[in-house]
Amino acid sequence: MGLKAILAKPFATYIKFKVNNWANNPVKTQEKVFKELIKQASQTAFGKDHDFNSIHTFEDFKKRVPVRDYEGLKAYVDRAVNGEEDVLWKGKPLYFAKTSGTTSGAKYIPLTKESMPNHIEAARNAILLYIAETGNSSVVNGKMIFLQGSPILTEKNGIQLGRLSGIVAHYVPAYLQKNRMPSWETNCIEDWETKVNAIVEETLQEDMSIISGIPSWVQMYFEKIQQTTNKKVGDVFKNFNLFIYGGVNYEPYRAKFENLIGRKVDSIELYPASEGFFAYQDKQNENGMLLQLNSGMFYEFIKADHFFDEDPERITIKDVEKNVNYVMIISTNAGLWAYNIGDTVMFTSLKPYRIIVSGRIKHFISAFGEHVIGKEVEYALKEALQVFPQVRVSEFTVAPQINPEAGLPYHEWFIEFENKPKDFTEFSKYIDESLQKQNSYYFDLIEGKVLQPLKISSLKKHAFQNYMKSQGKLGGQNKIPRLTNDRTIANQLTKYLL
The missing domain is CATH 3.40.50.12780 (ANL, N-terminal domain)
Known part of the structure; x- marks a missing residue:
């Protein structure tokens, strides 16, 4: 020693x-x-x-x-x-x-x-x-x-x-x-x-x-x-x-x-x-x-x-x-x-x-009165990763989709996977149910057919690094917000969709 x-x-x-x-x-x-x-x-x-x-x-x-x-x-x-x-x-x-x-x-x-x-x-x-x-x-x-x-x-x-x-x-x-x-x-x-x-x-x-x-x-x-x-x-x-x-x-x-x-x-x-x-x-x-x-x-x-x-x-x-x-x-x-x-x-x-x-x-989603916060989305993903141990996530962020092409509005999860889920439907469902358990407002909106369950948009490898680089914020103390109440970041990330 x-x-x-x-x-x-x-x-x-x-x-x-x-x-x-x-x-x-x-x-x-x-x-x-x-x-x-x-x-x-x-x-x-x-x-x-x-x-x-x-x-x-x-x-x-x-x-x-x-x-x-x-x-x-x-x-x-x-x-x-x-x-x-x-x-x-x-x-x-x-x-x-x-x-x-x-x-x-x-x-x-x-x-x-x-x-x-x-x-x-x-x-x-x-x-x-x-x-x-x-x-x-x-x-x-x-x-x-x-x-x-x-x-x-x-x-x-x-x-x-x-x-x-x-x-x-x-x-x-x-x-x-x-x-x-x-x-x-x-x-x-x-x-x-x-x-x-x-x-x-x-x-x-x-x-x-x-x-x-x-x-x-x-x-x-x-x-x-x-x-x-x-x-x-x-x-x-x-x-x-x-x-x-x-x-x-x-x-x-x-x-x-x-x-x-x-x-x-x-x-x-x-x-x-x-x-x-x-x-x-x-x-x-x-x-x-x-x-x-x-x-x-x-x-x-x-x-x-x-x-x-x-x-x-x-x-x-x-x-x-x-x-x-x-x-x-x-x-x-x-x-x-x-x-x-x-x-x-x-x-x-x-x-x-x-x-x-x-x-x-200032970082929350409440486009419909649900007031989902960072801790809730992080916990929901953590629970899902424990149930689906083969899945690995590099980075993620969440935004509301208020005007979808079809159907009810929803929360859109942009995820860069290291290992993707074999069944996206089951993985998404587990995250959504965890969010509903944590947040009664979100549960009521899903139950009342104001929102449909969340959807995952899978991103290419290094998508978040490339996005941060495009914003002049690569490295150092910069970090991606876990969630936003608008689609400013989401609209940029659509360039990196798989």
Whole structure:
């Protein structure tokens, strides 16, 4: 056993103790974070505009600070981007994580001296809690790869700009620098296909033990390894035993990955975003990720079903319930206040607080009042893949077909199969029945002959990669929405129908 593996075990035990301290005192931890945030930002432009000096309770906060999305906060962000100090948080941000926006064009999410360490520590702690639980510290001996965006940063008014994954690349701890892959030069390649080819070339002879990234792009890396070597990934990398992922649900990819690897490997799910590192999987056999309550972020929750009401109720973790779909609202030490990140979550545990990401508040299908969400379609497909184990799916998305050429409207599933079902009718029927069990509105619409059962449109190999490439979104942190309420994506995907 290497020195790093030996030292990792006591360090993992220490971190587990620290995490348990705040996880076992969740309400007090969040109250402390809340008070500190208000105190630190009281003299900022935002704090003065919203009378932070008179905020002493969550009730005070709700009265003074409305829920906003990026558009609602943009006027303040623009001032900070232009170089003004003490706008949303004290001083100037260290960075802006640049992401693609919607109506506002590019979004600039601030990262501060206080918020940046939380991104690094959460990723580190996820691995350490895995080691503490499993005793498998050997994963730190081998090489680790994090498929991410380019670390090249630009500068604007004295503040550096870049993708979050590229910014984080500058913070790899010194003790991991020798283990880290790919090389800096390869990581800086902008074109994703060129970059993946270079990564394959660099890593083939290395002892890879940890591989991390968004599943759809890691899959592309694995496929290229298999094409190059004619071997399973697990045979090329004998000591690869830990896959770390985030961004999308892994379950639809699991069977495909196990086939590419040639065996099962442990996995850790992360929930990072430019706005904060919100949660990570802390137990191998527990559903959900541990919500980060002690990381400079204060959380509010609004029931998704009531989010678009005139005055929806805003609650803290103290009042949340399990298995309810909530929109997550955050206030952070990066200067985001009552900020709607757009994600919906469900609590799987309240002792400690664990969540799953159930979808996006804007990503749902409700063309007929069914309000089908991402979690429901992912679960339905997961169930079907368990019943039809020979079927493997590379990628999928769902859209409503409102005006079919014949018959009733339906939900159209665009699926790129690695292995197709022998009986599409039975496979489709199983998915549809699972959706009906989960969603009573969908059941009523099928039962009432408003909708007909879903239909599957099978796509050519690499259809989703080609679609993403056509949109200039191949690789990095980009991902396909699981479902949309219109046919913008669906109409593009029809080019790739088998």
